[in-house]
Amino acid sequence: MEKIEWEDVQRIVLSGFKHLPYSAYVLCRFRPEERAQKKKWLADLAKRLTPVLPDPERKTHCAINLALTASGLQHLGIGEPALNSFSMEFLEGMAPPHAPGAPIPRRTNILGDLEASSPEFWDWGGWDEKANHVDVLLLLFVADETSLDQLIESEMDAIHGVADGDPIVLKGHLFPDTKEHFGYVDGLSQPKIEGRPKKKNKAPEKGTSGIRPGSEVKPGEFLLGYLNERRARITTRHGRDIRRNGTYLVFRQLEQDVPAFNAFLSDVAKNLGETEDWVAARLLGRWRDGVPLVPERAVANVGCSKNDFLYYYEDRAGLTCPIGAHIRRANPRDSLIPDPVTALHLSKMHRIIRRGRPYGQRWKPNDQERLGEKAERGMLFIALNADIAGQFELIQHSWLNNPRFNGLYAGTDLISHFSGGESITIQSRPANLHIPRPAPFVRVRGGAYFFLPGIRALHDIAAS
Structure with a gap:
């Protein structure tokens, strides 16, 4: 079994932060200039990000994770050779540009984003690049609504100097019964990553062996740099690979x-x-x-x-x-x-x-x-x-x-x-x-x- 560098992995990979039911997702685009200021903002933020380790069971009072689009990586100085190592889907984006009168982009058809769900009508991330473009996603989790507002304000102040326009803030909330709006309990049947840190003193559910059928999955299905179920490994180039211990994050409203x-x-x-x-x-x-x-x-x-x-x-x-x-x-x-x-x-x-x-x-x-x-x-x-x-x-x-x-x-x-x-x-x-x-x-x-x-x-x- 491969040893996973959990201390380098952002915690959302292993945790849904159920003990932090209030959340916000801050979407923003970078200003085209001031790269040095963007890097300073990133350096400060990286110190505050929440990792899996040292203690995956520690009940934090808040959690911060960060994700970037391909254009966001470019703004931070990632050059073409390194950027081209990422997947085509990531580089192309969920809603590739669409010229008026041209055929619907292949990816839009694949996802079924048509008619009322077309990127033409999206509030963010859609075909209107000037209005809907996104570079950064901040994921914030806290225990109560007041703390959430305070954390949002703090992070908005920090990113203000490099953000182009007002960020979009989407607030999420886990209801006490864990049901979504159609009335179903949500969050069941999550895969378990092989080699994950084991929770202390957790006994198997009654009537089970402790591992659900087909639920324990090779780490390379979720983390770049490790073997996946095909016994293949995504990465690595010689030397430091910025993809290692990362993963792709799909976000849809x-x-x-x-x-x-x-x-x-x-x-x-x-x-x-x-x-x-x-x-x-x-x-x-x-x-x-x-x-x-x-x-x-x-x-x-x-x-x-x-x-x-x-x-x-x-x-x-x-x-x-x-x-x-x-x-x-x-x-x-x-x-x-x-x-x-x-x-x-x-x-x-x-x-x-x-x-x-x-x-x-x-x-x-x-x-x-x-x-x-x-x-x-x-x-x-x-x-x-x-x-x-x-x-x-x-x-x-x-x-x-x-x-x-x-x-x-x-x-x-x-x-x-x-x-x-x-x-x-x-x-x-x-x-x-x-x-x-x-x-x-x-x-x-x-x-x-x-x-x-x-x-x-x-x-x-x-x-x-």
């Missing part, structure tokens, strides 16, 4: 239309003669409290882990957990090909670590939206991966947005932002249920590809 989703659940439940919770569970693959449909809920309630399950032997036909359910698309486990052992290994090559949080207030049936005032709410989605194309983009394009996923003939994922006209398939006997889906419940409001460097690399960049 996804607005959720909760009233429309709830109305859809109600209509489908009435038409099928089922409860809304039954329908919601078939869309996700879990009940709203996080208990999976596989194994059966009755079994799962007898001390079984919420992640200790596979599909091939338990539910190959999707009669318990529909094949097109969100968690089955996002992580097919052992179900994609006839050989379950090989399928499970292949799935491990396409895992991502999710660190997203909801934003906006929860919807209530009697709130002002009933009077036509629509509040903004959704998910600030974050994915960490060493291979954007083979991990995040593959999941998005080939699994979530694919009507032909795993033998299906129609339909996309619950959170797909494609236009209406699709249907959702629920496996049943004697015939499958095909449910027309209206307009998407999710809309992309912004996004970008970032690199989350190792802390030593940031010190090196600041000093060069």
Whole structure:
């Protein structure tokens, strides 16, 4: 097993900071001049970044991590030879430039960022480069709202001298029940990095071996410089490589239309003669409290882990957990090909670590939206991966947005932002249920590809 330099890795790779429920994501662009001042800002910030070690269990009162776009690295003096060592997807960006009248960029099509979710309409990171360009992402986590405002103000003062215009501040918040706006418990089924620091005195969950099936993944799937599931290593050039101990960070602002989703659940439940919770569970693959449909809920309630399950032997036909359910698309486990052992290994090559949080207030049936005032709410989605194309983009394009996923003939994922006209398939006997889906419940409001460097690399960049 490879030894990982955890003291050089930013802590968000291993921690979702659940003990720090208030968060802010500060997006800004650099001024084109004053490189020396940018490096001074970076040198000061690098001293305050939160690493994994020395103590991964230490309950800090706040946490700060930093990620940069390709243009952000350029502003800090990273030259073309070093920059070209990064992946094409990172260099091209989530929303490549689009000239009026020209074909939609390939990456926009791959991600399904079309129509209402087109980068043309994004609040940040989109095609209007002058207005939406982003170089820097600061990730801030604290225990309470007052402390968050103070930390935001402090970091805004620090970056003021090098920022071009006012930064965008997006606030996230973990709710006490850990549910997102559609009402599902979130943050389950995270992959575990092989060689991670072990938590002290943590016993395995009842009914499990302590390691979830397919969940322990080679470090190179998430950190550059280490072996991945293909026994390959991304990096290194001779000498110091600024990519080592870093990872790519995908950030997307996804607005959720909760009233429309709830109305859809109600209509489908009435038409099928089922409860809304039954329908919601078939869309996700879990009940709203996080208990999976596989194994059966009755079994799962007898001390079984919420992640200790596979599909091939338990539910190959999707009669318990529909094949097109969100968690089955996002992580097919052992179900994609006839050989379950090989399928499970292949799935491990396409895992991502999710660190997203909801934003906006929860919807209530009697709130002002009933009077036509629509509040903004959704998910600030974050994915960490060493291979954007083979991990995040593959999941998005080939699994979530694919009507032909795993033998299906129609339909996309619950959170797909494609236009209406699709249907959702629920496996049943004697015939499958095909449910027309209206307009998407999710809309992309912004996004970008970032690199989350190792802390030593940031010190090196600041000093060069």
